[in-house]
Amino acid sequence: xxxxxxxxxxxxxxxxxxxxxxxxxxxxxxxxxxxxxxxxxxxxxxxxxxxxxxxxxxxxxxxxxxxxxxxxxxxxxxxxxxxxxxxxxxxxxxxxxxxxxxxxxxxxxxxxxxxxxxxxxxxxxxxxxxxxxxxxxxxxxxxxxxxxxxxxxxxxxxxxxxxxxxxxxxxxxxxxxxxxxxxxxxxxxxxxxxxxxxxxxxxxxxxxxxxxxxxxxxxxxxxxxxxxxxxxxxxxxxxxxxxxxxxxxxxxxxxxxxxxxxxxxxxxxxxxxxxxxxxxxxxxxxxxxxxxx
Amino acid sequence: xxxxxxxxxxxxxxxxxxxxxxxxxxxxxxxxxxxxxxxxxxxxxxxxxxxxxxxxxxxxxxxxxxxxxxxxxxxxxxxxxxxxxxxxxxxxxxxxxxxxxxxxxxxxxxxxxxxxxxxxxxxxxxxxxxxxxxxxxxxxxxxxxxxxxxxxxxxxxxxxxxxxxxxxxxxxxxxxxxxxxxxxxxxxxxxxxxxxxxxxxxxxxxxxxxxxxxxxxxxxxxxxxxxxxxxxxxxxxxxxxxxxxxxxxxxx
Numbered sequence: 001x002x003x004x005x006x007x008x009x010x011x012x013x014x015x016x017x018x019x020x021x022x023x024x025x026x027x028x029x030x031x032x033x034x035x036x037x038x039x040x041x042x043x044x045x046x047x048x049x050x051x052x053x054x055x056x057x058x059x060x061x062x063x064x065x066x067x068x069x070x071x072x073x074x075x076x077x078x079x080x081x082x083x084x085x086x087x088x089x090x091x092x093x094x095x096x097x098x099x100x101x102x103x104x105x106x107x108x109x110x111x112x113x114x115x116x117x118x119x120x121x122x123x124x125x126x127x128x129x130x131x132x133x134x135x136x137x138x139x140x141x142x143x144x145x146x147x148x149x150x151x152x153x154x155x156x157x158x159x160x161x162x163x164x165x166x167x168x169x170x171x172x173x174x175x176x177x178x179x180x181x182x183x184x185x186x187x188x189x190x191x192x193x194x195x196x197x198x199x200x201x202x203x204x205x206x207x208x209x210x211x212x213x214x215x216x217x218x219x220x221x222x223x224x225x226x227x228x229x230x231x232x233x234x235x236x237x238x239x240x241x242x243x244x245x246x247x248x249x250x251x252x253x254x255x256x257x258x259x260x261x262x263x264x265x266x267x268x269x270x271x272x273x274x275x276x277x278x279x280x281x282x283x284x285x286x287x288x289x290x291x292x293x
Numbered sequence: 294x295x296x297x298x299x300x301x302x303x304x305x306x307x308x309x310x311x312x313x314x315x316x317x318x319x320x321x322x323x324x325x326x327x328x329x330x331x332x333x334x335x336x337x338x339x340x341x342x343x344x345x346x347x348x349x350x351x352x353x354x355x356x357x358x359x360x361x362x363x364x365x366x367x368x369x370x371x372x373x374x375x376x377x378x379x380x381x382x383x384x385x386x387x388x389x390x391x392x393x394x395x396x397x398x399x400x401x402x403x404x405x406x407x408x409x410x411x412x413x414x415x416x417x418x419x420x421x422x423x424x425x426x427x428x429x430x431x432x433x434x435x436x437x438x439x440x441x442x443x444x445x446x447x448x449x450x451x452x453x454x455x456x457x458x459x460x461x462x463x464x465x466x467x468x469x470x471x472x473x474x475x476x477x478x479x480x481x482x483x484x485x486x487x488x489x490x491x492x493x494x495x496x497x498x499x500x501x502x503x504x505x506x507x508x509x510x511x512x513x514x515x516x517x518x519x520x521x522x523x524x525x526x527x528x529x530x531x532x533x534x535x536x537x538x539x540x541x542x543x544x545x
């Protein structure tokens with residue numbers, strides 16, 4: 001009797017260890033969310049700063065008690081959009097090349113390079129951007145500054161490549177061989193088969209890659225901080241304008257900020273948080289609706 | 294009356310790497326008939342079928358020697374493979390409609406050849422579906438996904454898709470092996486109608502099916518054609534002992 005009881009107790013304890021481990025992720029999520037929202041909503045609840053001025057202001061001058069993030073929000077959107085527009089086509093075509101066109105040797109080599117690219121720490125992307133891309137942009141910029149929306153877009157476009165490439169490639173290679181055979185047997189060329197049958201069939205997987213790419217581009221901080229310019233005011237008006245994305249705003253000042261200033265940096269985090277949630281949600285819905293038809 | 298010869302294979306050898314899958318095949322296939330290939334698994338019948346529209350090109354290790362004359366031209370030579378495949382259509386063992394609408398499935402082949410005119414495509418889609426005996430069942434849902442059709446309907450859609458290319462020959466690789474008896478009967482019925490307009494070559498595991506639908510039958514064994522003759526002769530009076538053993542079910 002004792003032995004059985006002890007065995008049961010042991011089972012229970014081990015089971016609970018698993019449960020506790022699983023809880024770490026959930027608790028972390030809740031803790032971070034609560035922490036950011038609690039601090040970030042404080043200034044608006046206590047009326048120490050107007051929510052409206054915060055969301056629509058285009059100047060961030062803590063010294064003059066001006067905290068507007070609209071221009072940062074616009075900068076974040078432009079940078080992400082640009083990175084997607086350049087990075088996604090390159091990534092999809094690369095994935096197609098690896099999965100459909102390259103021989104096994106060349107394919108392996110490129111896949112290996114893509115994996116390495118994914119492993120490079122983001123600060124190094126920033127250093128590369130600062131050392132190579134920024135000077136080049138400076139040469140062609142009419143505004144005599146290299147740190148710009150354009151430089152940010154280029155760095156982010158490169159950074160999202162590994163994510164989009166590897167997920168697209170995986171979903172392309174799961175497209176059944178039967179589809180390709182059926183297409184060839186109807187007299188379609190290789191390129192026609194790829195663009196009209198294989199890519200559409202892999203659409204949902206490719207979109208997942210794009211969503212993750214968007215997430216990476218919006219959330220990226222370190223690399224962006226080095227190439228974006230971080231101005232204290234102004235909605236970007238051209239690709240040569242400097243921008244200050246939401247993420248870098250937090251990273252730049254959190255270290256020394258205090259009082260309302262600090263709380264409003266948390267508020268920036270809240271906006272970023274909600275923004276990413278909305279994007280994930282809508283893109284997910286769009287993908288499901290499209291695939292469903 | 295002598296029928297025109299559509300395909301003429303002469304001393305055809307095929308290797309997968311070091312393995313010889315077809316050994317010196319000589320076969321004449323006549324126009325507007327149903328020719329059946331029978332034989333046990335791995336005997337080379339599907340491999341030979343796939344030579345006729347160069348589908349073996351998709352496999353890197355394949356090496357082919359010998360000739361297949363199609364309309365006066367050796368198709369193993371330097372020919373326009375895409376043109377060949379538009380003239381020699383194919384239906385596969387497992388129904389493989391594309392994950393798009395019924396309409397788009399049929400219009401796919403013609404569109405790849407540059408047909409853009411909407412009315413022309415509409416007519417082509419309708420005619421092909423009518424010929425494949427599927428029109429009545431799908432005419433109200435042409436824009437719905439082809440993957441929602443039953444297996445038998447999907448296979449007839451694949452036949453319609455092949456017909457839309459207005460081919461001269463339709464190759465069928467065990468087209469009913471994944472279907473139930475009722476769907477099979479419909480496809481067999483369809484084949485006997487289609488042979489008025491098309492040359493049909495079918496690979497089948499079912500000797501009953503070969504007996505029911507084909508005019509001529511070739512018996513393949515270990516990469517060779519053991520016997521090729523009028524179907525009734527093969528089934529009632531085979532010349533070769535091995536053919537007799539196979540059709541009477543002694544092996545296979």
